[in-house]
Amino acid sequence: GQQVMQIPQYQHVQEGEDFTTYCNSSTTLSNIQWYKQRPGGHPVFLIQLVKSGEVKKQKRLTFQFGEAKKNSSLHITATQTTDVGTYFCAGNNQAGTALIFGKGTTLSVSS
Amino acid sequence: DGGITQSPKYLFRKEGQNVTLSCEQNLNHDAMYWYRQDPGQGLRLIYYSQIVNDFQKGDIAEGYSVSREKKESFPLTVTSAQKNPTAFYLCASSRAGILLTDTQYFGPGTRLTVL
Numbered sequence: 762g763q764q765v766m767q768i769p770q771y772q773h774v775q776e777g778e779d780f781t782t783y784c785n786s787s788t789t790l791s792n793i794q795w796y797k798q799r800p801g802g803h804p805v806f807l808i809q810l811v812k813s814g815e816v817k818k819q820k821r822l823t824f825q826f827g828e829a830k831k832n833s834s835l836h837i838t839a840t841q842t843t844d845v846g847t848y849f850c851a852g853n854n855q856a857g858t859a860l861i862f863g864k865g866t867t868l869s870v871s872s
Numbered sequence: 873d874g875g876i877t878q879s880p881k882y883l884f885r886k887e888g889q890n891v892t893l894s895c896e897q898n899l900n901h902d903a904m905y906w907y908r909q910d911p912g913q914g915l916r917l918i919y920y921s922q923i924v925n926d927f928q929k930g931d932i933a934e935g936y937s938v939s940r941e942k943k944e945s946f947p948l949t950v951t952s953a954q955k956n957p958t959a960f961y962l963c964a965s966s967r968a969g970i971l972l973t974d975t976q977y978f979g980p981g982t983r984l985t986v987l
Contacts, residue, residue: 770912794975803962803978849914860976864914
């Protein structure tokens with residue numbers, strides 16, 4: 762069945778280093794969404810990308826949607842301890858009837 | 873103050889007992905969802921509802937049941953048939969009932985432990 766794969770599963774960085782998580786779909790997506798879940802919390806919507814090749818920025822976070830609309834990335838510049846958490850991407854299934862979440866990338870940051 | 877509420881935050885039950893998790897939203901959203909989250913497994917869809925009095929099975933519906941009698945409420949019952957019910961359960965809602973790929977808003981979750 763359709764899958765949304767995310768890598769890496771875990772990433773540890775020193776504060777100030779950059780971080781990137783990648784999301785790949787087995788099928789073309791109409792859009793992709795990114796969510797962040799803080800430890801002990803619930804997923805919170807960050808952003809949605811719709812257009813092929815789209816790039817959006819939120820302060821130190823840069824989101825990209827691939828030209829073929831089958832992959833996406835989230836890049837954090839100069840990580841801070843507040844960036845700790847699990848980042849999920851989510852893409853629509855082929856029928857457009859549900860979001861399929863990746864398994865997430867858990868980021869830890871040491872100061 | 874708009875949002876999604878889930879209660880209780882922590883729940884303990886004995887094996888073999890059914891348990892119902894509450895989910896209420898005042899966002900006037902048509903669609904509601906239940907997910908299960910296990911370590912390293914991401915979010916897995918249990919059930920979803922696009923409109924009142926209608927719901928559909930997700931990827932892991934076995935051992936669970938839901939109802940959608942009111943737009944605001946989507947309770948989930950974890951039955952004794954669920955083989956491994958201990959998990960973190962998340963309820964979510966989205967605005968449009970038809971467009972199920974719309975942004976989802978999550979509740980704070982209920983952590984269920986079956987002893």
